[in-house]
Amino acid sequence: MKPTTLTLAVSLTDTPGDPVEGASIAGSKKKGNCVACHQVSALPDVPFQGDVGPSLDGVGNRWDAAQLRGILVDAKKTFPDTVMPSFHKIGGFIRPGNGFTGKAAKEGELKPLLGAQQIEDVIAFLATLKE
Amino acid sequence: MTRTRGTQTLAALAAACVLGAAAQAGEVDHPELVINGETRITVEAPAPDHLKDRLDTIYSGWVFRSKETQALEMDDFDNPAMVFVDKAWEVWNTPDGSEGKSCADCHGAVEESMKGVRAVYPKWNETAGEVRTLAQMVNECRTERMGADAWKYAGGQMAAIKALIGLQSRGMPVNVAIDGPARATWEKGRELYYTRTGQLELSCASWHEQNYDRMIRADHLSQGQINGFPVYRLKNAKLNTAHARFKGCVRDTRAETYKPGSPEFVTLELYVASRGNGLSVETPSVRN
Numbered sequence: 001m002k003p004t005t006l007t008l009a010v011s012l013t014d015t016p017g018d019p020v021e022g023a024s025i026a027g028s029k030k031k032g033n034c035v036a037c038h039q040v041s042a043l044p045d046v047p048f049q050g051d052v053g054p055s056l057d058g059v060g061n062r063w064d065a066a067q068l069r070g071i072l073v074d075a076k077k078t079f080p081d082t083v084m085p086s087f088h089k090i091g092g093f094i095r096p097g098n099g100f101t102g103k104a105a106k107e108g109e110l111k112p113l114l115g116a117q118q119i120e121d122v123i124a125f126l127a128t129l130k131e
Numbered sequence: 132m133t134r135t136r137g138t139q140t141l142a143a144l145a146a147a148c149v150l151g152a153a154a155q156a157g158e159v160d161h162p163e164l165v166i167n168g169e170t171r172i173t174v175e176a177p178a179p180d181h182l183k184d185r186l187d188t189i190y191s192g193w194v195f196r197s198k199e200t201q202a203l204e205m206d207d208f209d210n211p212a213m214v215f216v217d218k219a220w221e222v223w224n225t226p227d228g229s230e231g232k233s234c235a236d237c238h239g240a241v242e243e244s245m246k247g248v249r250a251v252y253p254k255w256n257e258t259a260g261e262v263r264t265l266a267q268m269v270n271e272c273r274t275e276r277m278g279a280d281a282w283k284y285a286g287g288q289m290a291a292i293k294a295l296i297g298l299q300s301r302g303m304p305v306n307v308a309i310d311g312p313a314r315a316t317w318e319k320g321r322e323l324y325y326t327r328t329g330q331l332e333l334s335c336a337s338w339h340e341q342n343y344d345r346m347i348r349a350d351h352l353s354q355g356q357i358n359g360f361p362v363y364r365l366k367n368a369k370l371n372t373a374h375a376r377f378k379g380c381v382r383d384t385r386a387e388t389y390k391p392g393s394p395e396f397v398t399l400e401l402y403v404a405s406r407g408n409g410l411s412v413e414t415p416s417v418r419n
Contacts, residue, residue: 029348036348048349052342076332083337085330095328095387102382105330111332 005063012116013090023126025118026056032114032122037084042129043067053084057131068123072114087114117122155270158187159344161194164413167207170302176409181309185340191410192353192362192418195344200365203417212294212363212415215287215370219295222288228279234292237276249293249300249412253401255313262316262401265293266372266392271400284392285378290361290370297361297414305358305412307404320402323395329386338380355380357400358407359416366419373400 011017026034027046035043037052063071069075073086090112096105114122174191182189193201203209223241238244240325247250249265256263263271266289272282282289309317327334334362338347339355346352361370374391377399381388 033348045391048346050345050346052345054350083333083341085332092324093328093330093332093359093386096330097382097384097386097388100382100385102378102388109332121411 004066006074007066008069008073009066011120012073013104015117015120017117017120017122017124018107019121019124019128021118022121022123025114025122026113026125031118032087034122040129051083056126058129058130060127060130065123065128068126072119072122085113088112088116088119137345151288159190159194161190162201162219163192164191164201164205166205166301171411172302172413173409173411174413179405179408182406185336186354189356189407189410190343190354191358191407191413191416193359193413193416195351195353196418197349197354200417200419204413208364210415210417211365212361212417215291215363216294216298216415217220219291222292223295228273228277230276230278231398232277234272237272241295245296245299247300247303248301249297249414250306251308253316253397253404255268255308255311255316257401262313262397264397265296265402266374267397269293269296284390285372285375287369290372293372294361294370294415297412300412301414305402305404305407305410309401309405313401316398317405319395320398320400323399324402327384328381329384331384331386333384335380335399354406355403356407357403358410359418361414361415362418364418370415375401377403396413411415 023043025031027043028038029036034040034056035046035049037050039049039051039055039057040046041055041057043049059068067078071079071084073084073088075082076086090110093110096110097103098105098109159175161174164174166172172191172193174194176189178186178189191269193204203211207213226233226236236240252265252268253262254393255261256268266282266284269289269292270284273279274281282292307313324335335355338352343352343354357373357376360373360376362376363369364371372391376395377396378388378391
């Protein structure tokens with residue numbers, strides 16, 4: 001049994017996700033940095049994969065694209081209280097900062113952690129993680 | 132196991148429960164810490180009562196560091212923080228300010244007058260009518276009694292004098308009071324500890340309570356205890372105060388931080404210190 005899920009069936013963009021770009025986003029410290037918390041065997045060149053969250057191996061079998069989109073956009077809708085950040089959300093934060101500067105975010109300038117196309121790219125990558 | 136984790140997938144949750152059942156006290160393997168072959172440091176202790184519903188066992192951050200980093204703390208000749216302590220010892224004995232007084236002129240030998248002080252700070256100050264940190268007490272002496280300038284709250288001079296003072300309590304159990312008049316401050320600190328800040332929406336508890344002993348990328352997460360502060364960090368090759376560490380951690384949630392010395396961080400310091408009640412004062416410690 002899976003927890004109730006936020007499912008988003010409709011793609012956030014018109015361009016289909018690119019799994020190669022998605023892999024780069026998931027592995028890059030500057031972009032998604034999913035490996036900070038998740039181990040992903042399909043990214044053997046990325047050192048120091050974390051174990052705060054479950055391994056993403058086989059995640060393409062466990063969730064469909066609509067569910068993955070929901071998890072990525074706002075993981076707390078699928079896993080209440082999770083430490084996983086909401087990657088495509090721009091409001092409702094306490095003391096939001098301007099990136100990692102420690103200064104306050106400028107009014108109205110907060111960008112989501114990942115843009116719409118980046119979300120689609122990561123979903124395309126995750127869909128390839130089958131066991 | 133009372134450490135609460137996020138609801139993971141059922142499989143992961145089941146695995147965590149199995150681990151948890153086998154892992155009461157002594158969950159984290161670590162060597163003993165004895166400094167200079169004589170001072171025994173308690174790096175693992177039963178959680179204080181106020182924390183028992185969240186954690187069974189508390190650990191010093193030393194436990195989670197590499198063997199090499201751990202070794203640097205086992206002998207004062209190897210501990211890079213000691214250079215700063217030596218300098219602070221000179222400062223203790225050197226007059227400063229318009230009154231021409233040194234710390235020693237009022238307090239005598241630091242080895243005697245400051246023994247046990249670090250273990251009970253932050254502490255309720257009856258005259259001030261609020262909880263005061265050690266740094267605030269130092270600056271009060273400087274401005275009110277010596278006629279000298281206040282030191283920067285988290286600057287090098289303050290960190291060094293705190294390391295010198297803290298060293299006099301090394302090996303003694305942290306024992307900050309959280310009842311009586313300090314209670315309201317402590318409760319505010321607790322609220323901050325559990326507030327999820329910034330665009331990453333992480334609280335201190337997200338990492339240091341729910342996920343200690345796990346890896347975020349290359350970082351082995353500790354419980355974020357402050358029994359060893361000020362700490363010498365290999366990363367920046369200087370002494371670091373607890374408030375500077377809090378600031379860095381909050382910044383890493385992509386949040387607007389509080390300032391070192393701010394009322395918010397004073398409450399947080401009291402609360403975090405109280406989570407370490409029962410560990411030894413380990414000042415000055417070494418971390419990466």
